Each structure stands twice: as C-alpha cells, then as structure tokens.
Amino acid sequence: MVGDLFDIKAASLDPAQESGGLLADKAQIVETLVGVNPDMSLKPKLAESWKQLDDKTWEFKLRDNVYFHDGSKMTAEDVKFSLERANKLNTRIPSLLKLDSIEVVDPLTIKIHTSEPNYVLPAALHFAAPLGIISPKCVNNNGEITAPIGTGPxxxxxxxxxxxxxxxxxxxxxxxxxxxxxxxxxxxxxxxxxxxxxxxxxxxxxxxxxxxxxxxxxxxxxxxxxxxxxNSRITYMYFNLKKAPFDDVKVRQAIAYGIDRKSIVKYILFGVGTPAVGIYRPDFYWTEKDLKAYDFDAQKAKDLLEEAGWSDTNGNGIVDKNGKDLEVSLITSPNRPSLPPMAEAIAGQLKEIGIGVNVEILESGVVSDRQKSGEWDAALSAISVAMVPDASYVLDGYFKSDGINNKGYANPNVDELLKDAANSKDEKERISKYKEVQKIILEEVPIIPMTYYQxxxxxxxxxxxxxxxxxxxxxxxxxxxxxxx
Structure with missing residues (x-):
C-alpha cells in the first residue's frame, strides 16, 4: 500500500490530461519513447534509437516485441495516436513538440515532422506521463480514459x-x-x-x-x-509581475536579500534540502556555475527598498510609499510539508526589513484559480525542473514572454537568447545561451529560488x-x- 500526497482524481487516470496523468507514470502503467539517466543524458526506452533527418524531421525506431497490457503489440500507429492525442488535450505539449505531423513509415518506425526546428525533441518525449504511449482501445467513445492500457511493468x-x-x-x-x-x-x-x-x-x-x-x-x-x-525539484518564491510593487526589480531584489535561506533549511526544514542559488542544481550540465547568491543581508534589503521609494514614515515597522504600507499576500499549498512553515518563516524575516506578509495556505487548485484571476501578490511553490531533461523546459515555459507559465516577466533580450538557443544545432552554443539567460534571471529576480528539494x-x-x-x-x-x- 502506497500513500500518495495528491488526491487521485479520475482525470489522473488519463496520461494526457492537463490535470493529472502523473499517477499513470508513478504507477508505471505507461512508458515514454525516451528515458533519461541520472546525469540527464538520454537513453532508449520504447524507442530503441532516433536520429534527426533534417531541421524539421526526426526518425524514431521502436522497440520490437513490446506489448500492451491487453496483449496487443505496440506499433507505430499506437505511438502516433498517443502523441497526437496528448498534443491536442494537454496545453503544455504543443510548445514542447512543435508538432506538424507524424508519419508512420512501417510498424516499428515513425517520422515526426515539426513546424519549426526542434533540436530537443527527444528530450521532450521523455515528459511523463502526458507523452506516455497508450493503446487506442482504452479511449472510450467520448474520448476519455477510465482504465488506462499501457506497456509498463x-x-x-x-x-x-x-x-x-x-x-x-x-x-x-x-x-x-x-x-x-x-x-x-x-x-x-x-x-x-x-x-x-x-x-x-x-x-x-x-x-x-x-x-x-x-x-x-x-x-x-x-x-x-x-x-x-x-532530485530535480526546487522550491521557489515568485511574483505577480503585472502588479506593483513587484514590477520594480529593486523591490524583488530587496525581498531576495531579506530572506535567510540557510537558516530556513537548518531550523525550519530540519536540514532537508540545500539553499538554492539559481533555478538548476549545480550538477546539471546546463547549469551556469558562476552565479552569485543573494546571501542574507538585511541592511542591503532595506537600502534597496529605500532606493525604490519605500520607507517607514509613520514608525509602524512597515515601509510605506505614497501613504500605503507595503503589505504582501503570500499564497502556498499544504501538499508539500516544507511549504507552509517556509512561508511563515519568510513572513517573519521580511517583517524585519519592513515588509508585511500575510500567509494564505490554500489547496493547490485554489492557488491556480487565484493566479488565473490575477488576484495575487506572491506565491511559494515547488516544481520539478527536469521532467523534460533540457534547460529549455523551464526557461521557455517560465521566462519567455509568451511562456505557458509566465507570470508577467518580459525581457526582449531573454526572448532573443531563448529563440537563438532553440534554433541552434550546436549543443554547446545552446547551453551558452541558456547560461546567459540564467544570469539575467538571477539579476532581475522574477523568481527567488529558495531550496534545492530533497x-x-x-x-x-x-x-x-x-x-x-x-x-x-x-x-x-x-x-x-x-x-x-
């Protein structure tokens, strides 16, 4: 018997669905074409090999003698069906695959044609469970899956x-x-x-x-x-950048300097995890190693707030500007045991530099709804940054101005670097661009990496x-x- 930390809703049984699907991966019901090693290098899974034929065409050779749980043999037609279905149902998939069409060459070979060059397609195909391969027979007449049929153990x-x-x-x-x-x-x-x-x-x-x-x-x-x-997860604080005062980089930098991550890990998290510097763990091959951390410095935080026009004019302990106190709502969810106590610790530390923080512990669905409505200030969350083992997964999704998870951050230079990286065949050049983006993000603080998760x-x-x-x-x-x- 396994105790899972999330509610297992019916939607979770459909690998492709936006709201769930991860359970099908946790339970190893479905498998992806591509696997990954601990060092983030790719390895064969349901696809035994792949190669790029031209800028917009990849060929994948499928493993022979793979059978679905209903006894039918997995073929290229099943792979085509699964990927096209996920691309249609899950809004995260189109930006990963950049799919134009899938061609069945023979029962064990497919060609994936992309709408633009996609040099990270094999890494994207590791994304579990949305890109897990299913038998078309498990999809009912309404297009739903209530009993998934995969190839897993x-x-x-x-x-x-x-x-x-x-x-x-x-x-x-x-x-x-x-x-x-x-x-x-x-x-x-x-x-x-x-x-x-x-x-x-x-x-x-x-x-x-x-x-x-x-x-x-x-x-x-x-x-x-x-x-x-x-693991590849980080906890991080992020802001509604469409809303004052979080549109001011000095305020964001002040908050970053005002948080003592080391003491949070030691005393609040009981030594679980390590203080984070950037988005990625130092051992990822695409991580920029030369990043200077926002080490705790309360005085520097106060100075930055003053430079941004915030000072305590009425002596109530909270800085103000134009007669308005700097009061922040920090939302988080209780599923992960680190998040609520970390949020309370952040609130206490930021009060010391003159920022009032009201912590709200909400179910993850409510957090999502609040963010969609725009009625939020800041949030604390934990994400896995390598479910697609490539730097583009998070950088494109969170920091490109039209990224699917973007919270209002827009920098034309970052957009250009990410575009250049996406269009580069040379992996060293791609990584160089991604490292430059990491430096810019650290400087502009659209998010504050808190801890590398354990x-x-x-x-x-x-x-x-x-x-x-x-x-x-x-x-x-x-x-x-x-x-x-």
Missing part, C-alpha cells in the same frame, strides 16, 4: 470513485524483465502528518514527504526507514529494492521493488 486493475484508491498489478509480459511486486494499492493521503501516521500504524508500506520534524523519530521507529534523495521517502523495512528516479515528479514504483517475507 504494472497494469491498471481498479479505481474506486468514492475513496479514490487505485490498484495496479504486475505485468508478467513486460519487455523490460521481471516485475517483483504482485500488486500495488495507491491511496491518496494529502496531509503530511496523516501520511506519517499511516506508515507508523501499518496502513501503508511506503509514502513520501512526511513532515520533516518527524523524520528523526520515524527513523528511530522499529521497522521504518526514512531516506532523503536529491524527496523524503519513508517505508517499511521489508520494502526492498526501491530505486529513486531522479527525474520523477515524486516517485515511481520501480519493478525492482519487492516485499521481503
């Missing part, structure tokens, strides 16, 4: 619409080898404290992101082991063989995992 068994509990069973005919677990039941437990308690009382055997203040006591509990894994995995000692996937959204149930009896 586990096949879908059931989903309870009342409890939102899902179960999968092992795929004895998996192309990748032997699957050691017979069955996995995945139960949504959105509260971190409840996840920890469920592990202690034996309700679940495996869970993630338990409260950080309970890690030590859980590790001392007989029969339980808690491990921390480096995924906390808590499990019973009889759960053996688990291997953490560095690029997973939270975890994947690897086929090597087994129960020691």
């Amino acid at each position: 586990f096949s879908f068994e059931s989903y309870d619409e009342k409890t939102h509990v899902m179960s999968v069973i092992k795929n004895d005919k998996w192309w990748g080898g032997k699957v050691l677990l017979d069955k996995i039941i995945i139960k949504p437990i959105t509260d971190p404290n409840t996840r920890a308690l469920s592990l202690e009382n034996g309700e679940v055997d495996f869970t993630v992101d338990v409260p950080y203040n309970e890690i030590e006591s859980l590790n001392k509990t007989s029969g339980i082991t808690v491990d921390k894994f480096e 995924m906390v995995v808590a499990k019973k000692d009889y759960v053996k063989g688990y291997e953490f996937d560095y690029t997973s959204h939270d975890y994947t149930l690897t086929p090597e995992t087994y129960i020691e009896k």
Whole structure:
C-alpha cells in the first residue's frame, strides 16, 4: 500500500490530461519513447534509437516485441495516436513538440515532422506521463480514459470513485524483465502528518514527504526507514509581475536579500534540502556555475527598498510609499510539508526589513484559480525542473514572454537568447545561451529560488529494492521493488 500526497482524481487516470496523468507514470502503467539517466543524458526506452533527418524531421525506431497490457503489440500507429492525442488535450505539449505531423513509415518506425526546428525533441518525449504511449482501445467513445492500457511493468486493475484508491498489478509480459511486486494499492493521503501516521500504524508500506520534524523519530521507529534523495525539484518564491510593487526589480531584489535561506533549511526544514542559488542544481550540465547568491543581508534589503521609494514614515515597522504600507499576500499549498512553515518563516524575516506578509495556505487548485484571476501578490511553490531533461523546459515555459507559465516577466533580450538557443544545432552554443539567460534571471529576480528539494521517502523495512528516479515528479514504483517475507 502506497500513500500518495495528491488526491487521485479520475482525470489522473488519463496520461494526457492537463490535470493529472502523473499517477499513470508513478504507477508505471505507461512508458515514454525516451528515458533519461541520472546525469540527464538520454537513453532508449520504447524507442530503441532516433536520429534527426533534417531541421524539421526526426526518425524514431521502436522497440520490437513490446506489448500492451491487453496483449496487443505496440506499433507505430499506437505511438502516433498517443502523441497526437496528448498534443491536442494537454496545453503544455504543443510548445514542447512543435508538432506538424507524424508519419508512420512501417510498424516499428515513425517520422515526426515539426513546424519549426526542434533540436530537443527527444528530450521532450521523455515528459511523463502526458507523452506516455497508450493503446487506442482504452479511449472510450467520448474520448476519455477510465482504465488506462499501457506497456509498463504494472497494469491498471481498479479505481474506486468514492475513496479514490487505485490498484495496479504486475505485468508478467513486460519487455523490460521481471516485475517483483504482485500488486500495488495507491491511496491518496494529502496531509503530511496523516501520511506519517499511516506508515507508523501499518496502513501503508511506503509514502513520501512526511513532515520533516518527524523524520528523526520515524527513523528511530522499529521497522521504518526514512531516506532523503536529491532530485530535480526546487522550491521557489515568485511574483505577480503585472502588479506593483513587484514590477520594480529593486523591490524583488530587496525581498531576495531579506530572506535567510540557510537558516530556513537548518531550523525550519530540519536540514532537508540545500539553499538554492539559481533555478538548476549545480550538477546539471546546463547549469551556469558562476552565479552569485543573494546571501542574507538585511541592511542591503532595506537600502534597496529605500532606493525604490519605500520607507517607514509613520514608525509602524512597515515601509510605506505614497501613504500605503507595503503589505504582501503570500499564497502556498499544504501538499508539500516544507511549504507552509517556509512561508511563515519568510513572513517573519521580511517583517524585519519592513515588509508585511500575510500567509494564505490554500489547496493547490485554489492557488491556480487565484493566479488565473490575477488576484495575487506572491506565491511559494515547488516544481520539478527536469521532467523534460533540457534547460529549455523551464526557461521557455517560465521566462519567455509568451511562456505557458509566465507570470508577467518580459525581457526582449531573454526572448532573443531563448529563440537563438532553440534554433541552434550546436549543443554547446545552446547551453551558452541558456547560461546567459540564467544570469539575467538571477539579476532581475522574477523568481527567488529558495531550496534545492530533497524527496523524503519513508517505508517499511521489508520494502526492498526501491530505486529513486531522479527525474520523477515524486516517485515511481520501480519493478525492482519487492516485499521481503
């Protein structure tokens, strides 16, 4: 039994859907054409090889003797169907694939024609689960999926619409080898404290992101082991740049200097994670290593606020401008145990430099709705920056002026650098452009990287063989995992 940190809604059963799909990857129901190594280099998965034929054409050779869970053989037609469906249903996919058409050459070969040069297409095809390959037979007459059929080591068994509990069973005919677990039941437990308690009382055997203040006591509990894994996720603070005063770079820089990340990691997060400098971990090959951190400096923060016209004229402890106090609403969600206490710590630290912060803990869906409405100031979140193992995934999505996740940031120089990188065949040149963008982002502070995340995995000692996937959204149930009896 696995305790998942998100509610397992019916939409989560459809790999391509915007609102879910990740569960199909966590449970290893579906697989992508391309895999990735811990160093972010690509490796074959359902595609055994690929090559670029010209600027707008890629050819992918599919692995032979791969079968869906219903016993049918995976073919190029299935791959074409899956990718085209995801491109239609998921708004994140078109910018990744830049798809023009998919040509079936033979049962084990496809050609992907792009609308413009897309030199990172193989990396984009790692994006799980939206680009996971499914059998067309699992799509009903309404175009929906309620029982996904994939090629992975586990096949879908059931989903309870009342409890939102899902179960999968092992795929004895998996192309990748032997699957050691017979069955996995995945139960949504959105509260971190409840996840920890469920592990202690034996309700679940495996869970993630338990409260950080309970890690030590859980590790001392007989029969339980808690491990921390480096991964591609960061926690970060970001702003509504369409709204004053966050449209002023000096205010954003002041906030960055006013936050003591080191003390937050040490005292608030109990040593889980490390203070972040840039968007990417230092060990990513595309990371700009020469970035100067916004080390905590309260006086510098106050000076920047004063330069921006903010000072405490009435002695109430909060800086003001034109008769208005600098009061900020900081929204975050409770799913990740680090976010609420981190938000409260940020509020306390920013008060010391004269910024009033009201923390609002909201469900993730409400956070999304608030941002869509434009009625928000700042937010604290955690994202995986390498679900597509390429720098373009986050840089294009968050910092290009027309990026899908852009929050009002616009810099023509950044747009030009990202465009040049996208059009470059030379990987070294691409990386150079991306590193330059990272420098600009650090200077202009549209976001404040807070910590490089560590995924906390808590499990019973009889759960053996688990291997953490560095690029997973939270975890994947690897086929090597087994129960020691």
